[in-house]
Amino acid sequence: MKQAQVPAVLESVLHEIPGIQITPKEGSRVRVDVAPGALPAILELLKGQLGFMHLSAISCIDWPQTDEFELVYTVWSHEQKMTVSAHVTIPRDPGEYVSVYDIHTPAGFFERDIHEMFGVRFDGSPNLRKFILTSWNGPPPMLKSFDTLAYVEETFQWVDYRPEWLRDIEAKGGGIDSEGEGAPS
Numbered sequence: 001m002k003q004a005q006v007p008a009v010l011e012s013v014l015h016e017i018p019g020i021q022i023t024p025k026e027g028s029r030v031r032v033d034v035a036p037g038a039l040p041a042i043l044e045l046l047k048g049q050l051g052f053m054h055l056s057a058i059s060c061i062d063w064p065q066t067d068e069f070e071l072v073y074t075v076w077s078h079e080q081k082m083t084v085s086a087h088v089t090i091p092r093d094p095g096e097y098v099s100v101y102d103i104h105t106p107a108g109f110f111e112r113d114i115h116e117m118f119g120v121r122f123d124g125s126p127n128l129r130k131f132i133l134t135s136w137n138g139p140p141p142m143l144k145s146f147d148t149l150a151y152v153e154e155t156f157q158w159v160d161y162r163p164e165w166l167r168d169i170e171a172k173g174g175g176i177d178s179e180g181e182g183a184p185s
Contacts, residue, residue, distance in 0.1 A: 006030065009080060013049050017042060028082045036088045036097065043086065043103045055100075058110035060118045062144045067092045069120055073100070090120075094143065099125035117142040137178035 006022045009028060011151065013022055020042070021033040035043055041104045046052035061070040066089075073086040090097050098185040099122040116130050119140035138151055153175040169175045 005081065007080070008083075008085070009050060015051075017045075028080075030082065030084050032084055034086055034088055036090055039042045039073065039086055039088050040098060040100055043075065043126065045098055046075055046084060046086075047079070047103060050077055052077040052082075052084060054078070054104045055104035055110075056083070058107060058114065059101075060114045060120060060142070062092070062118060062142065064144050069095060070096060070142075071114075071120070075104075083162060094121075095119055096121045096123060098123050100123055116140070119143065149185065160164050 006024050007030065010022060010032075013110075014022060014032070016040055017034065019035050023031040023033070023090065025031055032042065043052075054076040056074040056076050057154045059074075060071070063070060068089045069092055070087060070089050072085060073088075075086070076083050088097075095118075097120060099128070101109055101111065101122075101124065108126050110185055111125045112128055112131060113118075114120050114130045115122060116123070116133055122128065133141070139146055141148075166175060
């Protein structure tokens with residue numbers, strides 16, 4: 001199998017950034033690992049010099065074993081026919097990073113989602129208000145430390161849900177077999 005090469009067009013623009021690691025992936029994908037302070041400059045270079053105009057996504061990974069968040073910025077260039085994913089890690093505490101909204105306007109949506117689900121604060125983002133979990137008062141639910149069962153047990157009352165229609169089915173010998181007998185194999 002042929003070893004993937006870093007595309008020359010990327011090498012020519014990004015080679016001067018200290019501490020950057022460029023790793024070619026399958027097809028037309030490239031991974032770029034960078035220090036957090038350099039990410040906005042890389043996004044500007046990719047957009048301005050190479051036509052990476054489309055911010056496809058910003059995603060977040062919670063790494064509790066290292067007490068970090070990994071933020072992944074995925075950009076696409078129609079001109080280059082290439083996808084670049086730029087990876088940065090930031091400390092979970094305080095869980096703050098700079099907004100790239102001024103570089104890619106769609107970042108506002110992704111930053112808002114990550115703030116709501118992981119608690120990461122993006123300085124300079126135009127709107128970090130809740131939009132999915134509007135009545136949620138618990139901790140950010142996508143953190144790996146979030147215990148869903150404990151939250152449900154503390155927050156809700158269990159109710160035995162057996163509506164009339166289910167009782168009718170059970171009276172006729174049907175319904176849910178909690179013992180596992182008679183279940184299809």
